[in-house]
Amino acid sequence: MEKTFLNYPDWQDTADTIHLFLQVAGKVKVERCAPRPEWEHVLLYLLPDGLTTGLIPGDNSPFSVFFDFRQHQVEFRNGEGKRVDIPLEDGLSVADFYKQFNNALEQLGSPTPLCVKAQQFYEPVDLDKDEKHHTYDKIAIRKWLQSLFFAYKAMSLYLAPFHGKIHYPAYYFGRMDLSCMVFNGELVANPSGNKIVNKALDEGMYACGFWPGDISSPQAAFYALPYPFIEDLKDNTALLQPDKAIFKPDKKEFFLALEDAFSYPNPEKAVVSFFKSGFDTLQQIQPWRNLNFVSKQ
Known part of the structure; x- marks a missing residue:
């Protein structure tokens, strides 16, 4: 991968527009696909030229939506x-x-009423009325897509030794992140009344991903999120690798900026090391009962 990257301020107008475009497709899956744990039914999937919904049940025939x-x-x-x-x-x-999106669904014979409120966006937006976001920078889009390819490969390498239940890397339209998960097989009750949170956090897991940043956290970064959450690293700070990786107690997540990843001689190795070290740190603080499903590489 070419050593170029975008932080959120570098392409904010385009990032926001694409974020909202992709939400429209994600909302169709919310309406039409059978609900799955951890919102697996709403994921978009990475292809060499873009992102696809995969197959969606239609009124008379299944259909797909592909962002090329x-x-x-x-x-x-x-x-x-x-x-x-x-x-x-x-x-x-x-x-x-x-x-135009809704007209296309009608032409396919599968009109789909959607909730027009944008999800997990920094300002209230009604998708059917939003004239503010209209920027499409083709160069920025390609750089973002290259970052997703790089992240997908790193996550795939990290996931390779796991035998247990996993979610392979996929795009979550709410936060605009590409992420994967490994699960420990234990259900966890979440006290939140939030529908999205309760659906996402109902099982012990360790999530890894790539996120292009947003208005509050402008750096594109890799992250790792244990659940149940950990509050601090206690005496295990030395386990976290590489040396520019950090733990943010307020977020309860591990972070490695994309820019920092590319400062190492082997960026891919640095990211995989980051994911692995976060998991090892989790096992020291909050051990999973059964690690037999993890093979040693």
């Missing part, structure tokens, strides 16, 4: 051979995209 960031268009296809495209270009507002 090489040809810069959104492709709708169904099981009857119908296809509808939406060009992606600078100046296309979220409101216009939302209208």
Whole structure:
């Protein structure tokens, strides 16, 4: 991978627009797919040219939605051979995209009423009325996609030795992150009344991912999140690798900035080491009962 990267301020206008475009597709999966634990049914999947919903149940025929960031268009296809495209270009507002997206679903024979409120966004946005976000920088999109490819490979290498239940790397449209998870097989009751939190945090797990940053945390970064949460590292700070990785008690997460990862001779190795060391730290503080599903590399 070319050693270039974007932090959130470098492409904020485009990042926000794409974030909201992809939320529209994610919301279709929320409405049409059978609910799965940890919101597995709403994931988007990485392909060489972009992101896809995968197969979605339709009214008369299943369909998929593919964001092609090489040809810069959104492709709708169904099981009857119908296809509808939406060009992606600078100046296309979220409101216009939302209208065209719904028209495409109607043409496929699967109109889908959606909640228009943006999820986990830093300001209140109604997707059907949003004219503010309309920036599409093709160069920035490609750099972001390259970061996702790099993150996907690192996460795949980290996951390789696990025999137990895992979620392979996929895109979560709420926070715009690409993440994976390994689970310990124990259900955990979450006291929160928040529907999203309760669905996401109902089982002991260790999540790893890549996040492009946002208005409050502008650095693109890799993260690792144990659940149940850990409050501090106690006497285990030396386990966390590489040396620029940190633990943020307020977030209860481990972080390694993308920029810092590329400061090492082997960035990929640094990221995999980061994921592994976070898991090892978790096992010292909050050991899982059964680690037989973890092979030694």
